[in-house]
Amino acid sequence: MATGGNTETVRRSLDHSFHANTVLCALNEQRIQEKFCDVVLEVEGRKIPAHRNVLAACSPYFDAMFGGNLAESRSSQVTLTEVSPEAVSKVIEYMYKGQVQVDPKHAEELLHVSDLFLITELKLECQDILQNMLDSNDAVQCLRIRNLAKIYNMTTLEEKAMTFVRQNFSEIAKREDILQTSIEDMRTLLSDDHLQVESEESILELILRWIQSDKTNREQYLTELVKLVRYGDVNKDFLSKVRMEDLVRESEECQLLIDDIMSKFRTELEAIPGMKTRGGRLKEVLMMAGGYLTSAAVRFPIQYSQAYVIEEGKWMGLPRLPSAQGAYGIAACHRQAYSVGGLFARPVGSRTTAIVSSVKAYRYDSLSNTWTQVADMNAPRAYPGVAACGGYVYAIGGLSSGGLHRNNTVERYSPKEDQWQHVASMNSARFSVATVVKDDRYIYCISGKETAVTTSQSVEVYDTETNRWRCLPRAPITFEEVPFAEVHPGDGMIHVYSIGQSECVFDPKSELWTVVSDGPIPHLPDSSVRRKAAVHVEKGVIHVWGGHDRNNSNTIYSNGFVYRDGTWTAMNAGGIATMSAAFCKLKLPVEFLRGLHGKQ
Template sequence: MVLQSIAMEARPKMLGGRERPAYKHPQHSCKAFETLNMMRKHNLLCDVTLVVDDTEIPAHRAVLSACSQYFYAMFTGEMTEAKADRITLQEIESNALVQLIDFVYTSEIRVTEDNVQMLLPAANLLQLTEVRDACCDFLQSQLHPSNCLGIRAFADLHACTELLSYSQTYTEQHFSEVVHYDEFLSLPALHVCKLISSDRLTVTSEEQVFEAVITWLQHDLPNRGENVAQLVEHVRLPLMPQEYLVQRVEAEPLIKENSNCKDYLIEAMKYHLLKPEQKMVYKTPRTNPRTPIGLPKVMLVIGGQAPKAIRSVECYDFKEEKWYQLAEMPSRRCRCGVAMVNSMVYAVGGFNGSLRVRTVDMYDPLKDSWTNCPSMEARRSTLGVAVLNGLIYAVGGFDGSSGLDSAEYFDIKNGEWRMIASMSTRRSSVGVGVVGGLLYAVGGYDGASRQCLSSVECYNPVTDMWTPVAEMTCRRSGAGVGVIDGLLYAVGGHDGPLVRKSVELYNPETNCWSQVAEMHLCRRNAGVLSNGGLLYVVGGDDGSSNLGSFECYDPKSNVWNMLPSSMMTGRSYAGVAVIDKPML
């Protein structure tokens, strides 16, 4: 009794009226699984052995069942495996099983290029949805024009619906780049038909689809020649310029030799003869404009003058409306041209602060890094750069002693620059744009006569010839050029000391320039690009200082709007490009 009395007195007094939550150790589950994993490795209390080929993996039924519906159904059902000590698994690689069982016990797995194609089907089979989703996320981050068709097929085979949808959209979004890779050239005819019939295909002109079809056919002409009509049926010939139909489509031997293709060509020619109001009611699958669905976009502003040449690269996220820094270029560069091909961004030529250069640097958005590319034939700063049929064209510019009338293009596949026909006049500070399969050189400065130019000429890659078109309504050197809905916009620029905020557009069908609403600020040497049906102008200078602001133009309302977020560094002579937001 004495001991009991002492024990009662030793008990701490409780405070009544307060109910405390149950104690929970935050690391309990983790420590338990660490112990279970140690036991598995030492084959302690394991009650099943998984066998694949010559690999045997001891494990615990309860652990496998808790993490995988596949094993849960196996061990709790009426299957013979429910009581078996050894279970041989089919249709799974031993390396994949080892990694997946490690995941079951540790919750960790490393997905890489080397194991993703092995892990994903195995995770699907064992119903380890977390690993399957991790594999899909990895493949999505690796999407590139060179592999998106293969990833799409892989996603379709293993019923990964989100990855399938994303890779399909990516393929449509990057069609003009996808067609240059072996995956496209190896597609069966039915798959090519399905791809080019999509309304969501993103192309700057329908000519790109036609050229892709011809390239696919010629890749194995003896076996593919019979598919020409099947494919051309899905090319929207009526949406092509009449000149291209006559000079390129009608002249193509594969079209000439096929009666069905001739019918599609005649349909296109007749469509061009219709009056605008007749075109509105004349509807066939080939007269419907494509309506692509874009992936999230960001804008790169590359290098520039602030006030000297800089290496800085800034990025604007259109959705988040924020600016952030990216990897700097290898060297200072302003007055360059910028182009995007195969999801890579190229900074071409320019001025490094002391010399006009012919060097080219390439930016990989997924790696956020720059590498060197083959240099141009000529030194060019204040040049115009554009992409036409997968080739990067560098037009005009200044080589340090005189303005240039020459032009050249870069064949990325062969890694070579080649000269093309020269323009009719020297053009430095020239703007360029591509409409209807033609390259337009807009305004600039003619060093010989020391005049800013209002003249414009266009280059036809089929004939290798430059042809003059209607002049602008005023002289513009250092104007930005952008394209929306087949119309060419010349933005700002200057005529001597006069810096302009005026903007005009060129309609190739009427060969006429007309004025549209003015910008809020005078700008020359600004970056101009289009995105989502809007025209953006970034930076530049107003004649006295560099600008960090940017504004956008809505052609539907004919209104310019200043955007609230300015660049971190005001700059002129910068290059600009729109790319898909990297999935880093």
């Protein structure tokens, strides 16, 4: 017994955070062994024993059931209907363990039970699983997920599912399983102004296919669905063929509708509510972002981004780059454009600036019409060759040290990981190299610049699967400027073009060159000889815009030309006067292009 002095009572705090988990584990073992269970859930004849207090603690549904005056509050057995015993067992397992394995095949059943039992965390997990199941190769599943989200009031999933369907509808509409779609879904889809389609004719074709697949039950909907087509964007010749379809000829109402439409001019149809071009109508564009302007003999990069709508010959504005960029390379990968590298002016002191090669890369998302910055490259590059192959983006060669030193290094960007990684280097160091991709495996690098005035004749091929470069026979002519190249879909050969010189063709199989005997590609109509212009070539059609005069770098052009069938014609005005920019072909919905003329 302590005597004298002051005594203090020492208190300790006992905190075993794992204790709650231990108790739940013990309760789960008791459930499995059916010890101390005081309620049985009966589902389709199967009995699932459990503890009332656990169910009520985890589920507001059971808390209300057992704590109220319902008959179940006094009964030792509860019968559940319109649910599967497997899904109920999974949810009960989650209540006791806080974890459960969810098979995507049963995600819908689990969603139904977790919604019934009001278990929010599990419902959100099911939402994530369903979102990951969105796939343009399964049209019915996409629409079913969207409908499930609507039923269970999952607004985020509903919006994402509908956005996914809209953005991938061109592919979804080609699939056979789209024919299983209900009339309710068909109404919803065809009424949607944001539905992304390559042509409105494809909507008419889908309607006819859908009805023909179950004519007896669906022909009653023909006129209703045909009225949802945006006829301001339908070719009259195509419409004449549709009118001769048996389905249409058998419907007097539908025939009269089409006759009335064919009697109107396109401008009249565009003025009719519901017939104006769909906002999601996809147009092929040549996107040009950034570049350089000159003011008072000072050259500076710009942020402007524009699109040249090929079908209409119009320039339209797009969102600006996150920062000014010129002397970059660009390529399209999975409906996104990647603008890589470049030169920029970095302040040094109060009055001077240093021209520095950039490690920056930006991504334009054609689905959201936005630019974002992605991971920096490992090495700075100006005028790099850029190619998209196998789901990756490659940055090849370029200039470093403020545009003073050419290099032969190559790195690869993974969109999934947002990371650049060095791969094997080219054999020769170059910048502004012309790149083409064959069979989504091989990257051919043709010509390029060795110095500001010396054009390379080197040709190499990179095998993305073996990570090896190999030198190929040099081009048969000496290029005056860096050429541009394509794999022509007509013959699978690599066609190389240079203004004022003969076209060359490389056979990847025999690795032999031939020179086309039709004579040189004519010079531009204004007799200009341009460097660092934005160029795009496809199926022998060449678009050239901007660039600077070879003899006067301060003269930057604000016009362009198109070469087709041996003749140059002027591109419509409206584009920015720029040099050291590049073209990238994308498909953009009309709603991204409306009312955006000129600089943005």
